[in-house]
Amino acid sequence: MGWDRVRLFKRTKSSTIVLTGLTGSGKTVLFYQLRDGSSHQGTVTSMEPNEGTFILHSESSKKGKIKPVHLVDVPGHSRLRPKLDEFLPQAAGIVFVVDALEFLPNLRGVSEYLYDILTKASVVKRKVPVLICCNKADKVTAHSKEFIRKQLEKEIDKLRVSRSGISEADVANEFTLGIPGEAFSFSHCSNKVTIAESSGLTGEISQVEQFIREHVRP
Amino acid sequence: MLEQLLIFTRGGLILWTCKELGNALKGSPIDTLIRSCLLEERSGAASYNYDAPGAAYTLKWTFHNDLGLVFVAVYQRILHLLYVDELLAMAKREFSEIYDPKRMNYNDFDETFRQLRKEAEARAEELKKSKHVGKPVNDGKKQGQVKKGGFEVGNKKKSEANDGGDGDTGKSYKLENGHSNGNHVNIEGSRAVVANSKENASSNVGAFDVSKLQKLRSKGEKKTDTVVNKGSKVHPKKKITKKNRVWDDSPQESKLDFTDPLEENVNENIEVVGTDHGESMMDKEEIISSDSEDESEEVGKESKPDTKKKGWFSSMFQSIAGKANLEKSDLEPALKALKDRLMTKNVAEEIAEKLCESVAASLEGKKQASFTRISSTVQAAMEEALVRILTPRRSIDILRDVHAAKEQRKPYVVVFVGVNGVGKSTNLAKVAYWLLQHEISVMMAACDTFRSGAVEQLRTHARRLQIPIFEKGYEKDPAIVAKEAIQEAACNGSDVVLVDTAGRMQDNEPLMRALSKLVYLNNPDLVLFVGEALVGNDAVDQLSKFNQKLADLSTSPNPRLIDGILLTKFDTIDDKVGAALSMVYISGAPVMFVGCGQSYTDLKKLNVKSIVKTLLK
Numbered sequence: 001m002g003w004d005r006v007r008l009f010k011r012t013k014s015s016t017i018v019l020t021g022l023t024g025s026g027k028t029v030l031f032y033q034l035r036d037g038s039s040h041q042g043t044v045t046s047m048e049p050n051e052g053t054f055i056l057h058s059e060s061s062k063k064g065k066i067k068p069v070h071l072v073d074v075p076g077h078s079r080l081r082p083k084l085d086e087f088l089p090q091a092a093g094i095v096f097v098v099d100a101l102e103f104l105p106n107l108r109g110v111s112e113y114l115y116d117i118l119t120k121a122s123v124v125k126r127k128v129p130v131l132i133c134c135n136k137a138d139k140v141t142a143h144s145k146e147f148i149r150k151q152l153e154k155e156i157d158k159l160r161v162s163r164s165g166i167s168e169a170d171v172a173n174e175f176t177l178g179i180p181g182e183a184f185s186f187s188h189c190s191n192k193v194t195i196a197e198s199s200g201l202t203g204e205i206s207q208v209e210q211f212i213r214e215h216v217r218p
Numbered sequence: 219m220l221e222q223l224l225i226f227t228r229g230g231l232i233l234w235t236c237k238e239l240g241n242a243l244k245g246s247p248i249d250t251l252i253r254s255c256l257l258e259e260r261s262g263a264a265s266y267n268y269d270a271p272g273a274a275y276t277l278k279w280t281f282h283n284d285l286g287l288v289f290v291a292v293y294q295r296i297l298h299l300l301y302v303d304e305l306l307a308m309a310k311r312e313f314s315e316i317y318d319p320k321r322m323n324y325n326d327f328d329e330t331f332r333q334l335r336k337e338a339e340a341r342a343e344e345l346k347k348s349k350h351v352g353k354p355v356n357d358g359k360k361q362g363q364v365k366k367g368g369f370e371v372g373n374k375k376k377s378e379a380n381d382g383g384d385g386d387t388g389k390s391y392k393l394e395n396g397h398s399n400g401n402h403v404n405i406e407g408s409r410a411v412v413a414n415s416k417e418n419a420s421s422n423v424g425a426f427d428v429s430k431l432q433k434l435r436s437k438g439e440k441k442t443d444t445v446v447n448k449g450s451k452v453h454p455k456k457k458i459t460k461k462n463r464v465w466d467d468s469p470q471e472s473k474l475d476f477t478d479p480l481e482e483n484v485n486e487n488i489e490v491v492g493t494d495h496g497e498s499m500m501d502k503e504e505i506i507s508s509d510s511e512d513e514s515e516e517v518g519k520e521s522k523p524d525t526k527k528k529g530w531f532s533s534m535f536q537s538i539a540g541k542a543n544l545e546k547s548d549l550e551p552a553l554k555a556l557k558d559r560l561m562t563k564n565v566a567e568e569i570a571e572k573l574c575e576s577v578a579a580s581l582e583g584k585k586q587a588s589f590t591r592i593s594s595t596v597q598a599a600m601e602e603a604l605v606r607i608l609t610p611r612r613s614i615d616i617l618r619d620v621h622a623a624k625e626q627r628k629p630y631v632v633v634f635v636g637v638n639g640v641g642k643s644t645n646l647a648k649v650a651y652w653l654l655q656h657e658i659s660v661m662m663a664a665c666d667t668f669r670s671g672a673v674e675q676l677r678t679h680a681r682r683l684q685i686p687i688f689e690k691g692y693e694k695d696p697a698i699v700a701k702e703a704i705q706e707a708a709c710n711g712s713d714v715v716l717v718d719t720a721g722r723m724q725d726n727e728p729l730m731r732a733l734s735k736l737v738y739l740n741n742p743d744l745v746l747f748v749g750e751a752l753v754g755n756d757a758v759d760q761l762s763k764f765n766q767k768l769a770d771l772s773t774s775p776n777p778r779l780i781d782g783i784l785l786t787k788f789d790t791i792d793d794k795v796g797a798a799l800s801m802v803y804i805s806g807a808p809v810m811f812v813g814c815g816q817s818y819t820d821l822k823k824l825n826v827k828s829i830v831k832t833l834l835k
């Protein structure tokens with residue numbers, strides 16, 4: 001349903017970037033900022049993924065041949081989580097959007113979702129790089145990315161313990177994270193996990209664009 | 219006056235809002251609508267009520283499935299605007315003509331919309347003047363249908379019957395606890411019935427039962443310990459103790475209470491070996507067999523006879539070219555077949571109906587993809603809807619919650635509620651076993667102080683599992699027993715307290731009140747509704763009434779409702795797994811455990827994919 005579904009043939013070298021995160025973190029706003037440079041008249045909770053293949057708005061003025069990026073914004077609502085599995089196998093990179101403003105109340109949900117993604121087979125086996133994007137950084141009371149990183153590492157450490165025996169009904173945590181016996185840190189992941197700040201509303205998305213450019217071969 | 223009308227894509231981008239109606243909406247009604255209604259597969263409903271501090275809105279919507287657009291109108295609930303549905307339909311028509319996927323700005327629609335609104339308002343005025351202001355046709359009088367008490371917590375107090383209404387028909391609408399169609403509940407008394415086929419068709423009008431009416435009226439007036447209802451048990455009142463029935467002139471029997479006093483336990487010779495039956499099935503991976511997809515052929519045969527009218531050639535051509543827009547009439551035969559199939563799998567009739575409506579709403583007007591039959595489109599949409607409903611809305615990782623409570627040095631309290639004979643005590647023991655395997659210390663609380671043998675039953679389990687049990691014998695107030703149990707657990711350092719309650723029918727007012735008191739007094743971390751998989755249409759009634767009573771009879775502003783479902787006797791039903799779907803749909807609570815046998819290890823997690831496959835097979 002969205003527009004611009006230009007997926008005519010399977011790509012051997014994937015150039016898909018998946019935008020995901022909890023509901024309300026700002027993914028759809030980021031999607032439209034990346035595409036059009038503006039979030040237009042605002043957004044509501046997404047019921048379906050937004051997909052598009054385009055040249056990033058900030059690069060549209062550059063000269064020369066630039067390869068378009070295939071960007072997918074997967075809804076964060078928990079009922080729609082299974083949609084993520086449709087897009088992960090072709091992902092060249094994942095942007096995990098975190099609401100830096102309402103971070104602490106949602107800490108558990110965020111870390112559980114992030115843990116699920118980091119332990120999925122399609123992510124681990126293909127070593128898909130993940131960018132944790134602390135969105136809404138323009139607000140005064142938004143947390144810093146260092147704080148967020150530490151909190152997430154602590155929470156995921158706890159999750160490792162409680163999830164070690166169980167598998168979820170649909171999504172099995174197929175891999176475990178980190179080194180047993182040591183406190184978890186994102187540097188233990190086999191895929192590269194980095195953290196950045198952004199603001200969808202004001203258009204401060206340079207770090208996200210950099211990540212995208214790094215992992216989508218021009 | 220409309221508060222606002224929005225047009226947005228299914229992907230979440232707002233395309234147009236009416237700038238004339240510039241009122242900022244209080245709270246976040248649109249997001250709540252999407253999360254609680256549209257994503258919950260209730261899009262077949264006629265309207266949605268949203269309450270925020272300072273505002274009470276009603277929302278109506280319509281979809282344009284082909285373009286992937288949603289049109290939502292918000293207005294104040296007390297103004298029963300009659301023209302909203304029409305306005306939405308007209309707006310949809312006009313907007314789809316100017317819609318272009320590449321366009322983000324639709325300011326020219328302002329003018330079109332202003333005209334549409336004037337027209338609609340004018341037409342509504344005409345309609346109101348020409349209609350008689352009299353008693354409307356009571357189109358909602360369906361006996362025995364249940365309201366959605368589960369997801370409408372806000373508008374409860376209407377059930378206190380309004381004496382002084384004018385006539386029974388007035389009362390019937392006011393008594394609706396669940397869904398209130400903004401047009402029906404009417405304070406002033408003008409009863410213009412909206413000639414709107416969509417509303418009449420939806421089966422969400424509640425039961426209207428004169429006996430219930432009288433019961434509610436009396437409930438409003440006096441404390442109703444004396445109201446006798448259908449409950450088959452005679453619940454012993456606190457003031458009057460049970461007297462032994464004297465059959466003849468034989469001398470009085472000695473006391474009949476055989477509960478052993480606690481001190482005697484120590485000297486028993488029964489073996490106290492702890493049970494270890496191996497790994498609980500909760501921790502085992504489930505192997506999903508992948509059947510070949512041969513069901514599609516069966517479905518094809520079913521729907522083919524219905525579409526014969528259209529002509530074989532044209533329908534084949536359309537299915538290949540894929541140009542036809544799906545109309546409701548096209549979807550009906552396939553949906554009917556699906557609904558029947560769901561009902562043969564023991565899904566409650568009302569739920570199957572609502573699901574089919576929701577799927578129809580999401581497919582109407584959509585362009586059929588090439589090389590697909592209508593039946594397969596419908597099947598795919600239904601499958602997606604089912605997966606969406608059964609996927610838990612929040613994390614059901616109990617171990618994580620227990621650890622969190624442990625950190626705060628509080629015991630994690632789980633209360634098991636349900637009707638009689640569903641397997642609460644048995645499954646409580648299974649859950650205790652599972653928790654023990656994960657090195658969590660458990661304590662049982664015997665708050666079933668009514669049924670003979672309940673305390674002994676739990677005591678036996680506690681002995682076999684070697685865990686402490688808190689009991690006070692029979693005929694004590696369960697709420698107090700639970701409170702003391704939790705305090706005891708905090709003292710002796712138990713991580714989890716599992717509270718067993720007596721089974722009770724959902725209609726039994728005094729018992730439900732006692733349950734509500736237990737929940738309110740102790741504020742448990744998890745209220746687990748135990749339901750058996752064999753239940754049919756009654757599941758809907760049970761769950762909605764339990765939720766309703768928990769909400770009504772609680773005295774706190776944020777009543778606790780059912781947080782999770784434990785489905786029992788799953789091994790007895792073969793493939794008739796529909797009860798799971800009915801329960802989840804009506805209450806919104808996830809299925810946290812599935813009991814599939816009578817030994818300690820027979821406890822599983824719900825496998826959503828296999829249930830959906832079984833339902834649609």
